[in-house]
Amino acid sequence: MVRMQRFWEDLWKREGEFLSSGKPEYRHDTAFVGVATIAEQFYCEYKVENEFAFGEIPTEVKEKGTDLHDELIPQVAISRKRFAKLVQGKKPSFAVLRVWGKVGNLRILGMPDHIVWAEGKPLWVVELKTTGGDPTSLWDDQLAQIRIYGLLLQSMGFDCSRLKLALVRVRARDLSDEEKGALILKVSASLQAGAVKQLESQYDGSMKVHLVAHDGAAAEAAIASKRGYWLGEREPTSSTSVGKCRACEYNPVCPKTLYKPD
Numbered sequence: 001m002v003r004m005q006r007f008w009e010d011l012w013k014r015e016g017e018f019l020s021s022g023k024p025e026y027r028h029d030t031a032f033v034g035v036a037t038i039a040e041q042f043y044c045e046y047k048v049e050n051e052f053a054f055g056e057i058p059t060e061v062k063e064k065g066t067d068l069h070d071e072l073i074p075q076v077a078i079s080r081k082r083f084a085k086l087v088q089g090k091k092p093s094f095a096v097l098r099v100w101g102k103v104g105n106l107r108i109l110g111m112p113d114h115i116v117w118a119e120g121k122p123l124w125v126v127e128l129k130t131t132g133g134d135p136t137s138l139w140d141d142q143l144a145q146i147r148i149y150g151l152l153l154q155s156m157g158f159d160c161s162r163l164k165l166a167l168v169r170v171r172a173r174d175l176s177d178e179e180k181g182a183l184i185l186k187v188s189a190s191l192q193a194g195a196v197k198q199l200e201s202q203y204d205g206s207m208k209v210h211l212v213a214h215d216g217a218a219a220e221a222a223i224a225s226k227r228g229y230w231l232g233e234r235e236p237t238s239s240t241s242v243g244k245c246r247a248c249e250y251n252p253v254c255p256k257t258l259y260k261p262d
């Protein structure tokens, strides 16, 4: 008990030190890089560049996606003390916290969607992605994002010996309000019971749970492939796919776009 208390005190102290250590030394005078931003680099690095040049461009798809996300994973804020008590229990519990760490000279911050805990150990990191299309595809950006969450939890000092990752892709327009409200609890239960296939069959092609091994080395490699952009070692790369540029909200202003409407 005393040992766990020390762990949490030390964790919050190290988090405070990490946050106050940030200096605007990366590209665009940033001091920290978001996990989701590194993931976006896998889609197109120039998109990140455009975000800094032109600001975030709101789209209907993004706004709907954010609302849906909140609906699928409702959350309430709790204190650090309550968090520590909750996740230390023997019974699996659900709570998320900010993940952070310095990897390959890059200070990284992120917030996973959902974590299942028991005895102070993360058992599952779950990331939820809504899609209007086929939920069976798993993209490089999504894979990198969830793997980096696992790596950061490990570097924060959590025992990740039982950690697994689950990326849930869901075509939410096919789901009733009741199904949306119950989704994350059902996913958590099926992950723990090893009954993902049975769960997917209930959703009739509208939902796919991609199980991914926790792999710190793969996460480090993903960061290494993108950090040169932040450290000023190279210029941003841009998409080689016309389809990506067509779907991109920056295509009217992007100097690198491959999409040229008539």
Ligand code: SF4
Pocket: 044, 045, 046, 047, 048, 050, 238, 239, 244, 245, 246, 248, 249, 250, 251, 254, 255, 256, 257, 258
């Ligand atoms: S238009 Fe194409 S190259 Fe430009 S940011 Fe979008 S995806 Fe990248």
